[in-house]
Amino acid sequence: MTYHGLAPGPRLLVLGAVHGNEVCGARAITQLIEELDSGALAIERGMLTLVPVTNPLAYQRKQRMGDRNLNRNMAPSAIPQDFEDRIANVLCPLLDSHDALLDLHSFHTGGLPFVMIGPQNNQGELEPFSRAAEEMQLALHTGPHRIVEGWLDAYAQGVQRRAAAPTQREAAVPRRW
Numbered sequence: 254m255t256y257h258g259l260a261p262g263p264r265l266l267v268l269g270a271v272h273g274n275e276v277c278g279a280r281a282i283t284q285l286i287e288e289l290d291s292g293a294l295a296i297e298r299g300m301l302t303l304v305p306v307t308n309p310l311a312y313q314r315k316q317r318m319g320d321r322n323l324n325r326n327m328a329p330s331a332i333p334q335d336f337e338d339r340i341a342n343v344l345c346p347l348l349d350s351h352d353a354l355l356d357l358h359s360f361h362t363g364g365l366p367f368v369m370i371g372p373q374n375n376q377g378e379l380e381p382f383s384r385a386a387e388e389m390q391l392a393l394h395t396g397p398h399r400i401v402e403g404w405l406d407a408y409a410q411g412v413q414r415r416a417a418a419p420t421q422r423e424a425a426v427p428r429r430w
């Protein structure tokens with residue numbers, strides 16, 4: 254669902270339920286669509302695209318993923334191998350045609366909402382980025398309790414550690430009798 258303001262402005266994409274069992278984003282987006290359609294809210298400028306359920310297979314199954322975790326690997330593929338490959342082929346052009354992404358996830362424990370941002374501007378291989386200032390503005394406008402930075406580097410280090418020592422984790426698990 255895409256809404257346009259009459260004045261030019263940023264193009265924002267908002268995704269819910271990338272993980273199918275995290276439904277708060279889907280609920281919030283559905284409510285927002287109702288408010289926009291009823292005229293209770295209006296887009297003044299730019300463009301807003303709302304995707305309440307990004308991974309319908311996972312959502313339908315009420316589980317984190319369909320065939321695999323969309324959040325860990327998302328790139329277009331000429332020959333899709335699984336359901337998430339096909340989602341990526343729709344989602345990647347959609348991402349390309351927007352300036353910013355707000356990706357809504359849920360936690361299964363309580364607590365106040367927070368925003369994860371990053372990386373910092375860089376020209377590296379993992380995730381080159383040049384919109385850190387705009388991203389911080391977007392994060393601040395969501396009115397968060399906390400903003401978390403640097404998670405991508407921490408995640409990449411964790412992946413490297415597991416790849417380097419795949420048996421260490423198992424060795425640390427206490428034996429069950």
Ligand SMILES: [Zn+2]
Nearest residue numbers: 272275358359
């Ligand atoms: Zn999630």
